Every structure is written in C-alpha cells, then in structure tokens.
Amino acid sequence: MRLVFSTGDIHGIGPEIILKSVLRLQSENQTYMAVGSLKALEYYRNRLDLPVRLQPIDDTAAIRTLTQQYGVLPVLSVAEPDAIDPGTISKSAGEIAMRSLEAAAALCRDGICDALVTAPINKEAIALAGYRNSGHTDFLATFFGVPSPIMLFVDPVSLLNVALATIHEPLSRVPGLIRTIDLDHFFISLARSMQRDFRLEKPKIAVLGLNPHASDGGVMGDEEASVIRPCVERLASSIRLEGPFPADGFFGAKRYRDYDLIVAMYHDQGLLPFKVLAFDTGINVTLGLPIVRTSPDHGTGFDKAGQGISSERSFYEATMLACTIARNRMTTP
DSSP, X not given: OEEEEEOOOTTXXXXXXXXXXXXXXXXSXXXXXXXXXXXXXXXXXXXXXXXXXXXXXXXXXXXXXOOOOTTEEEEEEOOOOSOOOTTOOOHHHHHHHHHHHHHHHHHHXXXXXXXXXXXXXXXXXXXXXXXXXOSHXXXXXXXXXXXXXXXXXXXXXXXXXXXXSSOSOOXXXXXXXXHHSOHHHHHHHHHHHHHHHHXXXXXXXEEEOSSGGGGGTTTTXXXXXXXXXXXXXHHTTTSEEEEEEOHHHHHHTTGGGGOSEEEESSHHHHHHHHHHHHTTTOEEEEESSSSOEEEESSOOOTTTTTTTOOOOHHHHHHHHHHHHHHHHHHHOO
8 A cells, every 4th residue: 555645835844744754654564655845855854853764756657666664755756945944934835735735646546646645735825826725625626526525534532523514614604505505415425435434334423503502493593493403304214313413512511422423514613622622633534535635633833843843643643544544445345
C-alpha cells in the first residue's frame, strides 16, 4: 500500500509534522511519500534537526518501485519557492500548496497511490494564488467531479465521530440549505460510507436539531418538525437514525458516547465540541470521493511554524486511519 502526503502551506507546520510522523511510521506493508516542495522539507529538516533522509523522486514511474525504509521520505517536487518565511501568508506558498494537492490527488486517481493525507493549507494564501476553492474538500470535490462530498471528523481517543450536513456555509444560508438539500440521500450515503470505510455494519447515528433546544416544539423555528424529524422517521426502518436532539444538552450529557456517529446541521455546531475534545488527535475524512483522503483536524499553525514545538499526533493518526480505510476498501466485496 502506498500513501502520499501533500505538503500543505510551506510557511506553516505541515512540513514539520510530516517529518516528525515519518520518524514514527514503521511498517513492512506500507510505503509513504510526499509531494510538494523538496526545498521546504529540507529547510525544516535542517532547521529543526530532524533525522529524516529525503529521497528525491524524478518521475511517477519511480513511485511504483518504492520500498519503505525507516526515517526515509521519498519526495516528488512539483513546485519550489524562491524563499521560505515561516509564519507568513504568501501567494507563493498558496500556489505550492495547491499544486502539491493536485499532484497528490492525481497519483491516487491514477492508481499509483492508495490514499492521500493532506497537510494544512491557508485559505487566504490560496486565494492570493488565484484559487477560489474554500479548502481541501471543495477542491477535491471539483477535481473528482463529486457534487456532494461529506465532511467527517473522527477522534480515535474520545471515539467521537461528527459529520456535517452543511460544510463551509455562512450561517445565514444554513436554514435554506437544510430545507433544500436531499437529506435522505445524505444519510443513506453516510451510512454506506461508514459500513464500507469503518466496517460498521449498522452504525447508530444521532441527528442534531438546527434551532436552539431543537426548536422547543416549534417555538424557535420549524425545521425540526417539517424537515429533519420526517427524514429520520422515513429512514428509521433501514438506518439506525435517532433525533433530532438539542445540541447543547446532547453534548453536555455526553450522549455522543452512545452513538457511532453524530450529524451536526452546520459547521460550528459540530466542530466546536469536537475540537474541545479532540484538538490534538482529531482527523478530518472526506467521504464520497473515489479516493481515500484524510487530514489532521487543525490549521497551518503559523504562530508555531519553524519552532519545532508542533505535535504530529493528529497527522500521524490521520495516516493510520487512511491506511485502515484503504485496506477496508480493498477487502470489501
């Protein structure tokens, strides 16, 4: 099995956490490589005195013959900077991040690599570089022609798993989207992905309400009564689906421990409790793509870049999960 890392924003902590993860990865059955800037990886390796040997790859044909060696990271360079300035937002870093992502995604699309683990990018930097995507998920959805990917967050420590019904949307748009998106298709696709990728035969899914207190019987909105609850009831015979629950009480009472997965209606409703519980260990998984893609659930960490103090735990866990999902897909009939 071959895994590829996109190097992310080279002015952030991405290169550091990749290099540190390489020192923890030991397996005879997987090989790991990076795509992006060889110069940036060399810069951080030397600056932070990390004992990783970087092995340049000249073309994609060489990838198929890679063998894993401890402490060695093969690197395919697709773009190089004129200078490296940790902790700064720049057009050059944004362009390198996206070229890295595109090349790594293509390796998976073409069957050369089996899974993609992405280091963090900065939305402002990629906008300066002329990209209009809101992030990894949006770019990969466009690249693979997938209209509605699902953003899932997994924590192997607390066992909290959160999926989002809407992704990076302004709060003002969320009620309208909940009324117009195909929630039935969303839940069916989500359950199938959990069965295939996580080997959960019948995942137990909790659905959060949209409004405070899940609208308190219609006092604060009617999306629960008119949209969410009818969907839950329609699918209850085929999917283990329960709700809608008031989000605050649900997390406050730690009811997430009773479910395999929680579905939040919008970004902050699900991500706020998730990051409180799993900031250092959380993993972002994009479901619905024809490839396996995971990433650490944190940003570029410009305030820590180049200092050697960033934890690789989330990136390492994302790599381990990518291996598991890829293996599950390979062995699913």
